[in-house]
Amino acid sequence: MSDRPQDGPQSDPAAEPSHDRPQDGPQSGPAAERRGPRPAAEPREAPAGGSADGPAESGRAIARLDAITRRLRRDCPWDRDQDERTIVPHTVEEAYELADAAQRGDDAKLLDELGDVLFQVHFLALLLEERGQGSLAAVAEHCTEKLIRRHPHVFGQVRAETAQQVLRNWDRIKESEPGRQPGIFGEVPDNLPSPLYARKLQRRAASTGFDFPGVEGPLQSVRDELLELEQAATPEQRFSELGDVLFAVVNVARKLRIDPELALRASAERFRGRVTAAEQLAASARQNWNDLTPDEQLIYYARARLNEGDAEPQ
Secondary structure: OOOOOOOOOOOOOOOOOOOOOOOOOOOEOHHHHHHOOOOOOOOOOOOOOOOOOOHHHHHHHHHHHHHHHHHHHHHOHHHHOOOHHHHHHHHHHHHHHHHHHHHHOOHHHHHHHHHHHHHHHHHHHHHHHHOOOOOHHHHHHHHHHHHHHOOHHHHOOOOOOOHHHHHHHHHHHHHHOOOOOOOOOOOOOOOOOHHHHHHHHHHHHHHOOOOOOOOHHHHHHHHHHHHHHHHOOOHHHHHHHHHHHHHHHHHHHHHHOEOHHHHHHHHHHHHHHHHHHHHHHHHHOOOOHHHOOHHHHHHHHHHHHHHOOOOOOO
């Protein structure tokens, strides 16, 4: 759960809308490799220590959460002061914490963070209700209708045997929906984190057929852009070429079905762990990390990497 609410509006939100488009396929990452592919969900008995809640029990739990949300809005001074602009930054934070729990394969944390996100949905829906512009029921009904409309291969007579056919149908249906911004890049949020913004633009372009057939083309683009970066002579050229390198790397991630945001975060976490371990190795030798030369620091860093074992992906 996020830290205690702040006193005023935070920075602009930057999260990809959850129902904009299905994913291109299973995402890769340390947690996915650790757990392996998840089988399709099937009805099952309640596990030990858990529950197999039916619709009635879920409904009662949702109703209780709704009642708690309304009471907080009425009786808590902080909650009374909020509007959607001050709440959404917390919604984004909770979404990132949810993603982190999922990436780590921590089901207990995932359950906790799902609850935090669910509360955010309730609270924002309540704000709509207060303005007479919607309600939680309207949110759920709108989502249900959209899911049914965009899955005619499940709820209608359209045939779709592969995930790619589903994606093509999804895009055609979205284009025909009233009120949507026209154009290939209509309704792509400008405030997405840069790797996600780049990936969404690439996906939209790919939905029109403007795409490499495999991953070799994007990999070659990375090589080409790196060469151009090396040859850049001015700060402006370096800025532009570095952006092109990053954009090309995101395209490789898209073709490999790897989330670039999560992959970069995982790499940063590995670097953080290795530097911390190297500092501890230096301290065990009665040396201060900050007093070491870069070459000496690199020696400890290399030892820290070796201590990780051969199993860790490099």
